[in-house]
Amino acid sequence: MNPWTTPERTALRDMVRDFTHKEIVPNLRQWEDEGRLPRELHLTAAKAGLMGVGFPEEVGGSGGDLVDTTIVTETIIESGGSSGLIASLFTHGIALPHIVANGSPDLIDEYVRPTLAGEKIGSLGVTEPDGGSDVANLRTRARKDGADYVVDGAKTFITSGVRSDFVTTAVRTGDDGWGGISLVVIDKGLDGFDVTGPLAKMGWHCSDTAELAFSGVRVPQDRLVGEENAGFVYVMQQFVVERLSLATQGYATAQRALDLAVEYARTRETFGRPLIKRQAVRHRLVEMHQKVEAARAVTRQAVDAQVSGEKDDLQMSLVASTAKNVAVEACEWVVSQAVQIHGGAGYMRDSEVDRHYRDARILGIGGGATEVMKDLSAKLLGY
């Protein structure tokens, strides 16, 4: 049986579509203007079990695997949500997995359970002002002092960093290079922990983005996630899932933009005929459809491989990088064509395609830029 269309997953799609239509679509424009999502949305989504999808029940999750989280992501976007909303509402998808996989029971009780219940918001602090995708060379330092770490440094472009209650932060606890990095969970409000934001962005307006500054912040050592100096490995292990999520956001955004373009082409009349009656427009819509289908197929194939465990870590890195780049390329082209088909209307803030066009631009930058994906792929392919 096709794992994407089991009766349960069809029901999940129906529920998520219903949730999106009722809880998200009527409010998204307001949240875009306000630059953030309300906390109540996290609680409402948690009640429907959406926050916990893909997390084991033992840590307060709802169960399910990457196919289920992928279905949630694509259905929200294809029903009128957005990649920015996914990034902000599900930031815990990048903030929690390291804690779930390697953290102590205390850390799970303190951070994982309340976040999956929608009561806390988490974020992940990796990127630094002077080094985007170069994780191995990050400079935020945590030195031991008594029972604490003392953290000094800065992070930037931190998704949900303004609203979050805690930040799973990559810090240097050891030597230079990838072997000296640890993950510690740092609470907001600690002395010396300053937050700047929300930063004004091209897209993803409903998702707050922050700059974080740590100046002698004392963090208890029991906030260390897993082993000291193993942080780089933990971060890398989660990159596959993050990249597959971004790939999903890519093809789902493209699908939504295509749906909007088809609807517009059917209703918009120029020179006495609907746009869709013109072969050039029809062919363009078909090309958009073909790219969406290809991106969806490559991404779902990668998700299936991740779930089945049929590939080793290196193979999965290649598969995920490939999916991300294919989906991002498709998305950027499709959203641009969707705006073109909308004409002047597509350039207006009130058109939904305008938002997808702006939101799409980050997908090839975040979670490992397109060029980083290519470098990685070249290495893994032996080119």
Next chain:
Amino acid sequence: MTKIVVAVKYVPDATADRKFESDDTVDRENVDGLLSELDEYAVEQALQIVEEGEGEVTVLTVGPDDAADAVRKALQMGADAGVHVNDEAIAGSDAIATSLVLAKAIEKLEYDLVMFGMASTDGSMGIVPTLVAERLGLPAVTYGSEITVDGSTVTIRRDGDAASETVTAEGKVVVSVTDQTGEPRYPSFKGIMAAKKKPVDEWSLADLGVDAAQVGLDASGTQVESTAPRPPRTAGEIVTDEGDGGTKLAEFLASKKFI
């Protein structure tokens, strides 16, 4: 331990293109259907009642094969078990004939309370709860905007145009609730996964001891003589504001008796 039977209906999706059959019954085969939204309120209230104490919610539907979807949705929301009465002879039954099937099915179940939505979103008659109560010989406490259960006492608030009434009944009771009782929950992800393991019984008329001649289109006391699709909406009237827009608007509203 409160055992609640919630009767639900599988109805054509109101947002879909709904049609009638050649015999003027609703086309239930070729139009997407779903659990009647008004029945979701009854399921929600039943779940809240059992969550406050102890109990069990059984969801009951009468309808064709696809009506199993309505039962499944209620199970995903959290109901414990389902019963689907499915028999070709039932097709075309009016409210009175349907109430016979429902009452016979309810008699086969253990229950303390029978709950309904206030009406279906397709037929919109709202009389089935009372008809079932009559057949079961139970009090009918209908159109509750609020419901509380305390031991064997059921209390509802019924909001009318002139006043709100508080109505109580003892023992086994048939209740219908309105869409003012509180938003129904989404089926949770865990609920969706759990629903497939919940028991659903499928019963025929023979299982209920109902003679096929008592139900169906021919046995129904009411017959639909004809149906006609609603005419498409016409374009609205645009009034140019030449300084007298307010007056024209008021005249328009007055002409339609809105003011």
